[in-house]
Amino acid sequence: MVQYILQKLGYALLTLFGVVTVIFFLFTILPGDPARMMLGQNENEEQLAVVKKKYGFDQPIGIQYLQYLNDLSPLSFHSQNPDDYTFLSEGKYSATKLFAVASTDVVIKLPYMRESFQKNGKEVSSVIAETLPNTFVLAVSAICIAMLLGVFLGIVSVVFKDGWIDRFIQFISTLGMSVPSFFSAILFAWIFGFLLHEYTNLNMTGSLYEVDDFGEGKYIQWKNIILPAIVLGIRPLAVVSQLMRNSLLEVLSQDYIRTAKAKGLSFFTIIRKHALKNSLNPVVTAISGWFASMLAGAVFVEYIFGWNGLGKEIVDALNTLDLPIIMGAVITIAALFIIINIFVDIIYGWLDPKIVNR
Template identity: 50%
Template structure:
């Protein structure tokens, strides 16, 4: 088990290393960062000073090494660097210090704030949105999948399959625009929902208030695609399980149809569904980008799209690395969870 975890973590680190290298070189040549920091008013002397401060006067390979050192949880920094960049961690040494630290994702060109602070401020909105979408997709998807399998060959089965195919085929950003327009604009008088809004909004009198109703439309929109996948997986897995000998034995013992389905068939049919759910949750964190932008939902996706518009590369790079880390962690947890649910998949 320890060897399995070590291998997973090792490959996860390689994936993150690849993401950092690709993202670093991807944003080379998209404008001078020193000019983006200073705007159009900086003189040449000031620009050269900023370029030196950001390490832009060094060769590309040194810039990459410096960025890897910054974002790594284990790094080498001078005492001046630690104070200037406000790097948090445990360091040993005198002038040059080695230590375990919070990854330094640098500062936003626009707000001058640490990128990690911006991401952690936006993270709760994205996590709440992704969890709500996954909860909606899981409950409705498993229910429809079981119903479709039990009513195999009927109009309920055909309708569930047809609807799931539509959900898989339709692009999320298009569905988002349609749902926002219909339920947040045309039917606003009946639904009480709005086209845009965040989890918390400021009222001129009452201050910061929780607005759960703003979560409904983006969560449903984000959950449509995983819902469609879960319906298909649950239906297929249930049909396979319902044809097994032990199910016929359970019926022969006089168990009710409900007990057979709930206690015997469903638990054995959920293995591929659990894998899909954990995998889709990681994807929802990334897929929320456009949904957050459409519904003006304050989350990592919204600030990333805004940063792209403003060429705020540290925020974009930090966001991509942040999301990739979530992918790696959730995939490792999914493998552990899958082994816990199905003993046959455990690694001893």
């Protein structure tokens, strides 16, 4: 099992390295001069030179790439020469010095994603730290709805196999998979947040935290999570329902299930004690992919419902060409995607030990 986990970690690091490489070159070469984007309409040659020097934009693209990797790496190398680029030069960021090699300090630190172009030099990591928890809460709520209802509906479909209830669930599942999230978001916001607001008391827009009208701080508004969580959970719910039905039917056709039936066990006892666990393998795999995808796929849902999460922040950054935030957000989502997949691979190996021994 340990070798299996180490192998997965190695693949994860290679994948993350590839993502960082693609993101850097994609957002460094194509958009144009980042120094001009930072200065906007106030640019002049002297200011451009200062900004390029400060952020290393005056270096060849290969050097900039190595500097970006160095900034992201927890173990970093930084020149003691104040004329060289280093994010430690102004003393604004914390790092622990391990030792020095010639004129280079070897430090350990948190990954540095640089500064926003549009938020007065605010660190990208701070922006992500403020918005990611809201997206995480939304994704967890949506996946819980999808998991609980999807497994339940899948079991109900098997119990009433080929009946009108089964066909109705399959129709709803197919419809749920085919409707885009942004369309569902607009529809749900209009129907339940506007037309039926008098009865539902739900808002068309709103985030997890709202500011008190009397300026007494923020408070949590839990009702604002209901509509975006349902909308975000519709498509994975449909997938889980279909997978659960097909997987459970396949398991129920196995020889050991027929043996359990021959022993006189009831149908519900067979499902609960023998079939359910073995049917969850494909469901767990699908849920992991959907949960990781939700962190990225919540962009439209967050924007339509005004949910102040990472997805809405990405849209705002795209509108203002705030490249460091876009790059940092995409890398963060990719890292979370990889971590979640590793975690699910471990669970999958626990559910089916034959995978570990391959």
